[in-house]
Amino acid sequence: MATPVRWRTTDDNSPQGSLFDADALLDHHVGKGEFRGLEFLHVNARRIINEVPNVSRMPFRYTINAYRGCSHACAYCFARPTHAYLDLDIGRDFDTKIVVKVNAVERLRAELRPKRWGGHHIAMGTNTDPYQRAEGKYHLTRGIVEVLTEAANPFSILTKSTLILRDLDLLVEAIQRADVHVNFSIGTLDEEVWKLAEPGTPHPRQRVEAVARLNAAGVPCGVLVAPILPGLSDRPEQVAAVKAACAEAGASSVSVINLHLRPGVREHFMGWLGEARPDLVPTYERLYRKGAYLRGEAGGGG
Numbered sequence: 127m128a129t130p131v132r133w134r135t136t137d138d139n140s141p142q143g144s145l146f147d148a149d150a151l152l153d154h155h156v157g158k159g160e161f162r163g164l165e166f167l168h169v170n171a172r173r174i175i176n177e178v179p180n181v182s183r184m185p186f187r188y189t190i191n192a193y194r195g196c197s198h199a200c201a202y203c204f205a206r207p208t209h210a211y212l213d214l215d216i217g218r219d220f221d222t223k224i225v226v227k228v229n230a231v232e233r234l235r236a237e238l239r240p241k242r243w244g245g246h247h248i249a250m251g252t253n254t255d256p257y258q259r260a261e262g263k264y265h266l267t268r269g270i271v272e273v274l275t276e277a278a279n280p281f282s283i284l285t286k287s288t289l290i291l292r293d294l295d296l297l298v299e300a301i302q303r304a305d306v307h308v309n310f311s312i313g314t315l316d317e318e319v320w321k322l323a324e325p326g327t328p329h330p331r332q333r334v335e336a337v338a339r340l341n342a343a344g345v346p347c348g349v350l351v352a353p354i355l356p357g358l359s360d361r362p363e364q365v366a367a368v369k370a371a372c373a374e375a376g377a378s379s380v381s382v383i384n385l386h387l388r389p390g391v392r393e394h395f396m397g398w399l400g401e402a403r404p405d406l407v408p409t410y411e412r413l414y415r416k417g418a419y420l421r422g423e424a425g426g427g428g
C-alpha cells in the first residue's frame with residue numbers, strides 16, 4: 127500500500143526555499159518485478175538546478191538530483207536527513223521510498239535557456255545516486271545527460287552503480303562537447319564490509335570493472351575510496367587493495383576520504399552500528415567524540 131506523505135512547502139536544505147510546490151506530489155507507484163520493495167513518489171520539481179549555499183565548503187556550486195532517497199541503502203549515507211523534510215524517516219523510508227522528480231528533464235531544458243544560465247559546471251550524485259535502481263525505470267539521469275550534452279554544458283557524475291554503463295555511448299558523445307568527469311565511490315573490496323554497510327549497491331569488483339570500461343572508452347573516471355570506516359575498512363592492506371585495483375583500472379584520480387558523521391546521520395549510523403557491530407560502538411564514540419570528523423582530522427567536504 128502506498129505511504130501517506132505530509133508534504134511540506136519548505137525545504138530547509140535549499141537556498142531557494144521550496145523544491146516542490148505544495149500540491150506537486152502527483153502520484154505513488156508501488157514497485158513491481160525488479161523494483162519490488164520500492165515505492166516511488168512522483169513529484170513535479172519547481173526547480174531542478176540547485177544552487178549550493180555560499181557557506182557550503184562543497185567543491186561545486188550547482189547540482190542536480192533527480193531523485194531523493196536512495197535504494198543503495200548505505201548505512202553511513204550523509205543524505206539521509208533530506209527525507210526528514212518530507213516527514214519520512216531517514217532509515218528504511220530513505221532506502222525504499224524514492225522521490226522521483228518526473229519533470230526533471232523538461233525543467234532542465236527550461237533552466238538551461240541561454241539568457242537564464244551561464245553554462246556553469248553541474249554536479250550529479252551529491253545527494254542521491256543518479257544511477258540507483260529507480261533510474262532503470264525512469265531514465266531521468268539519461269535524459270538529463272542528453273540535455274546537458276546538447277547544450278555542451280560541463281558536468282560530473284558521482285555514482286556507485288554500474289548502470290552508468292548503459293549510457294556509455296552518450297557519455298562518450300558528451301566528452302566530445304564539454305568537460306565531463308565521472309567518479310565512482312568504492313570504499314572497500316572487502317565483501318563482508320560491502321554487504322554490511324552498502325547492501326543495495328553493485329559489487330565493488332563490478333564497480334572497478336566499470337571504472338576500467340569508462341576510462342578505456344575515453345570518459346575520465348576517478349575513484350573516491352570513501353568512506354573509510356574505522357575498524358571495518360581502514361586496515362592499510364584493505365585501503366591498498368582498493369588503490370591497486372583502481373590503478374589497474376586506469377582511474378584518472380584516486381582520493382581516500384574518511385567517514386564523516388554529521389548530526390542526524392550520526393544518530394542513524396550509531397543505531398545501525400549498535401545492531402551490526404556493537405563491539406565497535408565504543409571505538410566510534412571515542413573517534414567522533416568531538417564532532418563530525420574523525421579525531422585529529424580537520425573539517426572539510428566529502
Ligand code: SF4
Pocket residue numbers: 196197198199200202203204205253254255286
Ligand atoms: S549511494 Fe550515495 S546517495 Fe545512495 S545511499 Fe549510498 S551514500 Fe547515499
